[in-house]
Amino acid sequence: MNMFSDLQALTDFLSTGLRLSIPLVFAALGGTLSERAGVFNVALEGCLLAGAFGAALGSFVFISPYAGLLTGIGMALLVGGLLAILAVRLGVNQLVAGLALNILVLGLTSYLSRLLLTGDGRRIVEGFAPYPVPFLADIPLLGPLLFKQDVMTYLMYATVALSWWMLWKTPWGLVLRAVGENPRAVDTAGMAVDRARIIAVLAGCAVAGLGGCYLVLSQVFLFTEHMSAGKGFLALAAVILGRWNPLGALAACLLFGLCDALQLRLQFGQPDVPYQLFSIVPFVASFLALVLFSGKVKPPASIGIRYERGGK
Template structure:
């Protein structure tokens, strides 16, 4: 029975550690499928964590915090789209600038708004159990007794897959990411599609940050994203820009992080620094091609300059 409990707790921890990664990775997927490289996922995730904590802390309502996180994430996404699509700034530089700016702003404002730079005693999101299904051993507790954000993630994976590969909206998005010139010729607004995709990317990544501060750790601390946005990017490459395989890659990274935490608890004679490195090592292996050759969208990272139609 103890082994079963340990295994169940491990699976639950793996899922909880994967959720912020999955939201950020899905956000990155929408952005990069449209051809806009989004290194700024780390900043978007951190902005969502701070905004949700601030909103929930001062209103006492967790849903106010959630809505504020989505709004702030959308604003950061619009900023990234403006820099990359309208001003045609180098997309890598824009993403890094967003990461650095958000890290500085959240550190500054958290010290002003919260005592010692930390927001604690945040209102919590209650879990919702599905009758009968939650009583299934292991699976019931893992899947059918979760908070609304996890259920939302379960819904977003098939929904994203359907929208991307079974609708005209998804076809337009993928065309803009692969052949923007052809999409423009067919009457698709490349700029509009990319603005919508990058804004949605910011909203989804911010939801990952909201889960991190309101559900997973239940407080905010400076730089609490701790590189999760970059691991989400690795999961995106590992999953070959497909919603299902990308989220499965996030589960792998979450399981790796949960494993290193449990190894530390056993007090083995292993320096903890090596264990902390484990999730990042797995991410690096993914980036160097552990999953095979990943082919990104053809126009990823390339600004689109429409041809003049004066003649």
């Protein structure tokens, strides 16, 4: 394997890794936002799927990927709204609410896609084409990797930077982190705990939905049932590995993406070995990474706990 001696092959390998990690990055960012505010977001998988379905539907109906993007975000926001009502307002166990939403979204998107998106042809929808940034795209190795991508990839860079800045450099970020650590202090200071949490959940789900949009509008250009295929759950692991920090989540997702690219390459290289042996790789890698590196970090102190004003 002369992958690392050949610049072109290396570029290809790294950009495959980047492409595979982008949906994960969006989902993990969404998870980071809502977990920082003290709400487990197990519904990331559902957000991805809802985003993908919305993207396909919007782009199909309006024949524009931008409309698809908006519809996708809208669908993910619906999931987020339900999660916020159930987990924050009604106090349903956050994990159970998230899992229930995943089941609901899986069934609903399968049913509705058969109802709305089938018929003649495979319903291939309008997507985004790569948009190379002038000059920067010509740099060897880094150029094609970072600057010869489509709008969604640039959007991903922006979202990572923006959420990092928002969380650590703005008053909103402080409130958001505070409701995840010590909601009573926030309440005492006269700010609404539940409102902050609901906003964080909605924002998180919208961002995660972008990952689903990416799957449809930049990768396969059609909706398939259960196309999220566990990415939302991998993203949950990435949230922990990234220590509830957007930059950390980005790093963890890039690691998973590269593992995935590696296993795809191995699959092609060894056609005689059943491919499942290789498709385990990203899951084993993230499991091992969790076990090895997550011992010392502490999650936000009030995660998973509903805040009740009169409570103890």
